[in-house]
Amino acid sequence: MSELYKDPSQSIADRVDDLISRMSIDEKIGQMHALWLILEENGDHSIRSDQFTGAADPETLKQVMSNGLGQITRPLGTRDINAAEGVRALNRLQKFFVEETRLGIPVMSHEECLSGMMAAGATLFPSSLAFGATWNPELIEKVGKDIGDECRMLGCHQGLSPVLDVARDARWGRTEETFGEDPYLVGVLATAYVKGLQGESRDLLATLKHFAGHSASEGGRNHAPVHMGWRELNDTFLLPFEMAIKLGNAGSVMPAYHDIDGEPVHASKHLLTDILRGEWGFDGIVVADYVGVSLLYQHHGVAADAAAAAAMSYSAGLDIELPGDDCGKDLKKAQQRGEISVEKIDEIVCRVLTEKFRIGLFEKPYADDKAIMLRSSQAVETxxxxxxxxxxxxxxxxxxxxxxxxxxxxxxxxxxxxxxxxxxxxxxxxxxxxxxxxxxxxxxxxxxxxxxxxxxxxxxxxxxxxxxxxxxxxxxxxxxxxxxSTSLEQASxxxxxxxxxxxxxxxxxxxxxxxxxxxxxxxxxxxxxxxxxxxxxxxxxxxxxxxxxxxxxxxxxxxxxxxxxxxxxxxxxxxxxxxxxxxxxxxxxxxxxxxxxxxxxxxxxxxxxxxxxxxxxxxxxxxxxxxxxxxxxxxxxxxxxxxPFGHGLTYTSFDYADAVVESDSVDLETGEVNVSFTIRNTGSRAGVTVPQLYVRDVLASYVRPVKELKAFGRVSLEPGKETRVTFSVPTDMLCFTGAEGRRIVEPGDFDLMIGASSNDIRHKLSVALTGETRTLPRDWRMVSHVEIQTLPAIA
The missing domain is CATH 3.40.50.1700 (Glycoside hydrolase family 3 C-terminal domain)
Structure with a gap:
């Protein structure tokens, strides 16, 4: 085979190198943005025209498409179209890129899937905040799998979810999109969702958003600035993202619209490159939130024009502009002005092509319009x-x-x-x-x-x-x-x-x-x-x-x-x-x-x-x-x-008894804090209780919260039955961000609180961490474990 990149027996790295060597600058830039089109089965596609996408005449659109394209934006999620018809229209577009462009690079399709694949006929799941209320990671992984199955049926390669924002201000409209207000709960549930959606092979990319701190905006207002220091950002708002990347192998990240202390996230090399790729080892693609790149010059005022905004964002760590080519189309101008190098463009295109090869897009570019089965009994049951x-x-x-x-x-x-x-x-x-x-x-x-x-x-x-x-x-x-806008009067x-x-x-x-x-x-x-x-x-x-x-x-x-x-x-x-x-x-x-x-x-x-x-x-x-x-x-x-957080009543009653900590002191280098207690259903009917373990750092080098969730489980018990619950919390999880900006664990005393909610604390214990202050490595222990042992019935 003369074109090595078309040979699936070759390594992905070799295929990428071969393909990039054949590409013009225009073809490279084509892989770095999307188009939002209204697709038709007959191939008579048109660009979706609104404040997000602008407009283009048919000839201009054809010219842009002839250079290839990174992604197609929401081909089935934009209008009420029959699923099979939508897939055939998507396949027709794909056929153009595979057979009618010079290099035949297939396009990735992305869709929204926050509460189900967002397309006609797909299963309508509850909101993410409802996901959070289950406190059930196994169930949320099942949700992710069912949504992922429907996404794949409709030719989707990337889903724009989950939302990992940690809820902070109930006035914020996007509170409903979050898993809740605790970073550990958000991280555990988001990781489960990502695993379910992506599957073991990561042939469908989950997209972690909105990276990061989006939910802590001024007054709970959309897009408003965020004011916080690195310690709060790292310990509260970055933690769920770190968990979903390191534990869930998430394939994509979407930066948020806001600025933090004056730096727009879409232009933050510190977050998008130094932290995400450098410190965490993220190996996927970074995609812009819709029009987030153009806001750098239109709203934030940190770029002179579209070309400068593109250069700024791509240089910071962006890979693909969504939903269209607002600024990407001007990237060549930015390169000619010396604002971005060809080497940086090649680096970005390498990442985009790597994902396309890795998900098997070159070998299987089309979806099967005859194999669509939305709203299966299993999905509806979930x-x-x-x-x-x-x-x-x-x-x-x-x-x-x-x-x-x-x-x-x-x-x-x-x-x-x-x-x-x-x-x-x-x-x-x-x-x-x-x-x-x-x-x-x-x-x-x-x-x-x-x-x-x-x-x-x-x-x-x-x-x-x-x-x-x-x-x-x-x-x-x-x-x-x-x-x-301060003098604008708007009627309710x-x-x-x-x-x-x-x-x-x-x-x-x-x-x-x-x-x-x-x-x-x-x-x-x-x-x-x-x-x-x-x-x-x-x-x-x-x-x-x-x-x-x-x-x-x-x-x-x-x-x-x-x-x-x-x-x-x-x-x-x-x-x-x-x-x-x-x-x-x-x-x-x-x-x-x-x-x-x-x-x-x-x-x-x-x-x-x-x-x-x-x-x-x-x-x-x-x-x-x-x-x-x-x-x-x-x-x-x-x-x-x-x-309060964690509160919820049952139709029965539960007694929490005999709480003990395995050891009064634990080595902070490698140890675990093991806490055990018995739960008994003291009521007259079966029920479910959700035991929770909270921790407080008694003396620390920086101010710490009054309590933090570190473990939880779900226990189902028949009347009169009891079980022994053991929470095992790695000492790494008692960390916070220290003076050098890195996660550390300090020696000292910690209060342990076992309860049915953050306020309904049934038992208080304590443990001492011993040893010297430790800076955590990249692969630190981020998750606690729960063991539930059924006990014999009491006569």
């Missing part, structure tokens, strides 16, 4: 299981589980709205931004789920109010659209209608129980109440939902509140007057079935909060692993959380 395990009981005066003979009023704007079950990166919700709609018939709402579980005759429905009277697309204004789109509340009151009065379903409608860029670019200035329920709740509670009918939302909300003081309060997050297409199963007791509640619910907006940013002085002096009245 979606239901996640939704069930995420339902979290916050309060319960004994009304739950529901009696099947009760007459129930189901009330509220989220009770029978299919879109209220979905997060911002689910397919039907995401299409709203483009004035498009998708089929939602398979989504089970809370009303449908309760009618199925209790019988339709036992259930009365009253909407009560709207959250939004209309779902309009598009934000009123983006930065740059006006000269001075929230509904103010009160005319449906009397009907809800009547329904409640005529029933034994009222279930009030309130919360959010997710949607990007202010077409919803939560989601990307849909940030909040309050934790009061959006619109007039509080007035609805107040009116229903005032009837005296026992009231259960179900929050289907992307962030926590306060209930205006009604928390003390409710029969029960349930956090259901966005439950996906099986959310209503799952909720009804938990409320009726068919499924035992096992969800635990992945983030704290602050007392009110005055305490945000609030998180359980704060420093001692975070509450102020004297302690601020608004500080704290009624429902």
């Amino acid at each position: 979606a239901r299981e996640v939704a069930e395990q995420s339902v979290t009981i916050l309060d319960n005066n004994g009304i739950l589980p529901l009696s099947k003979i009760a007459k129930v009023a189901v009330i509220g704007p989220t009770a029978d709205d299919p879109l209220a079950m979905l997060g911002d990166y689910s397919f039907p919700v995401h299409l709203i931004q483009n004035n498009l709609s998708a089929e939602v018939a398979d989504i089970v709402t809370p009303l449908k789920g309760l009618e199925q579980a209790l019988g339709a005759a036992q259930v009365t429905f009253a909407r009560g109010c709207n959250i939004l009277d209309t779902r309009s697309s598009g934000a009123p204004v983006f930065p740059g659209d006006v000269d001075d 789109s929230l509904s103010t209608r009160l005319d449906m509340i009397p009907g809800a009151v009547a329904a409640a009065k005529a029933s034994d129980v009222a279930i009030v379903c309130v919360g959010d409608l997710s949607g990007i860029f202010q077409c919803g109440t939560v989601g990307e670019g849909s940030d909040a200035d309050t934790l009061i329920l959006p619109g007039v939902q509080q007035q609805l709740l107040d009116a229903v509670v005032a009837t005296g009918t026992p009231t259960i509140v179900v929050l289907t939302s992307g962030r926590p909300y306060n209930l205006g003081g009604q928390e003390d007057h409710l029969a029960a309060q349930v956090m259901a997050f966005f439950g996906g297409e099986q959310g209503g079935t799952a909720l009804a199963s938990v409320l009726t007791g068919a499924v035992e509640p096992s969800g635990r909060l992945p983030l704290s619910i602050p007392h009110n907006v005055g305490s945000v940013p609030y998180y359980y692993n704060h420093s001692f002085k975070s509450s102020g002096t004297p302690v601020a009245r608004h500080f704290g959380s009624r429902y």
Whole structure:
């Protein structure tokens, strides 16, 4: 074979070297960006024209494509197109690159897959925050596998998930996309998702985003600057990324839009090269967040023009610009101006081609349009299981589980709205931004789920109010659209209608129980109440939902509140007057079935909060692993959380007893802290408890949090049964970033706290680490282990 790069028997390195030696500068640059196209089976493709992609005439588009292309942006996730038709259109595009360009380099396809493959007909999974509430890494790995299977069927080579941002400010719209507020929980669950999505061969790339600190923006506002030191960035926000790369072998990373202390992340060589590749050994590709490169000159003002922005970002560590070629097309100009070298371009193209060869794209460029099987019974079952395990009981005066003979009023704007079950990166919700709609018939709402579980005759429905009277697309204004955004007055789109509340009151009065379903409608860029670019200035329920709740509670009918939302909300003081309060997050297409199963007791509640619910907006940013002085002096009245991280009730009771630490002192060089305790189900029914181990560094060279999660497990027990749980925590996990900017472990005393939540601490122990202060190596021990030993029944 004369062209070595086409010979699959050759090494990837040799194939890459041979191919690069044949490429022109234009062909190299083609591999460094994407195009966002509307694909057609007949090959009459057109560029998607909007604020993200610009526009191009057919001749210009053909010329650009003739040089080859790194990636194609969301070929099936952009519009409501039949899956088989979409795959055939993608194959037609691929055929052009393979057969009609000079070198025949196939193109990679990427899609969104945060809560399922974002394409028509794919399984609609719960939101990431719901994933976090399961506290179940094995289940989340299963989620990743099912999503990955659907991605592969549709010709996708890279999925733009998971989100590893550590939730810090509940006002931030993208809170719903996170796994929660603890870096260890986020890291463990994200690693599991990555392993499931990518598979052992990493033939589908997961994309870790948004690297890093995106969730700690000013005021919880989208894209806003981040202000923090290296120690906080490394210990809290970089840790999940480090775990998913070192333990999960993640194939791609996406930098965030914001700047940290004035340095935009898309231009940070320190983060994208020195840390990511140099210190962590990352060997995948770095892809831009959409238009993130152009923001360097359009918003951040650190680059003079598109060419300079491209040179700056690629030199920092970027490999592929997404979603189009806003700045990539000007890279040749930057090279001619001496702003980026040919050697740097070759280095980047080498990484891109390496991934294309490694995933087998040259040998298998086409997807099989006849082998598509979306929404398999297994995938739908997984979606239901996640939704069930995420339902979290916050309060319960004994009304739950529901009696099947009760007459129930189901009330509220989220009770029978299919879109209220979905997060911002689910397919039907995401299409709203483009004035498009998708089929939602398979989504089970809370009303449908309760009618199925209790019988339709036992259930009365009253909407009560709207959250939004209309779902309009598009934000009123983006930065740059006006000269001075500080003087801009923007009207709220929230509904103010009160005319449906009397009907809800009547329904409640005529029933034994009222279930009030309130919360959010997710949607990007202010077409919803939560989601990307849909940030909040309050934790009061959006619109007039509080007035609805107040009116229903005032009837005296026992009231259960179900929050289907992307962030926590306060209930205006009604928390003390409710029969029960349930956090259901966005439950996906099986959310209503799952909720009804938990409320009726068919499924035992096992969800635990992945983030704290602050007392009110005055305490945000609030998180359980704060420093001692975070509450102020004297302690601020608004500080704290009624429902803390890790909280969740069951329908039974559990006793935690006989806690011991294996040794009072442990060598910090190689040791493990082993803590054992017995859990007994002391109630009358089976249940699930989630034991948690928290640690506090008593004396350290820098301020440490009041507690940090270091281990957790899930224990299922029948009534009267007990089990022995042992947590093994490597001493490396008691590290923090020291004076030299590296992770260290110091000798000294550590408090060990065993509990059912971050506040419900059942036992306190202590251990001393002995030895000299140690700087951790690259491959440090990052994960604790849990052993659950079933004990014989007590007579």
